[in-house]
Amino acid sequence: MAVAIDRHKLLDIVFERQFELLITCASINKLGDDKELARKFVESKLTPTFMKDTLEPREKEVDMGSELGEFHTMVLTVPGLYNGYRIEYEGHQTVEGEFMFMEFDSVKLVKDTK
Secondary structure (H helix, E strand, C coil): CCCCCCHHHHHHHHHHCCCEEEEEEEECHHHCCCHHHHHHHCCCECCHHHHHHHHHHHCCCCCCCCCCCCEEEEEEECCCCCCCEEEEEEEEEEEECCEEEEEEEEEEEEECCC
């Protein structure tokens, strides 16, 4: 039987390692059929502030690591992943069935100057 890692510890590791994560999709159904909550998720960055303000108050209903498919992320950058580059994008939110997702208008790999 697999042992689940504490979600707070997992996200702390992600933040310590400087992952920049974009929430690209949310299940409206798995977020309590709350379309406005899904809107808060999609296009947001998964940051310590997002975790504290949005995930922690809903910890009993939403898995903070999204192990139940409540939301999905895309890695924009992390040190060493894209050899000094990062993903930049433009897009908008779209709803299709039970999902709200990020529909990308443009995506490009650019030199990371941070």
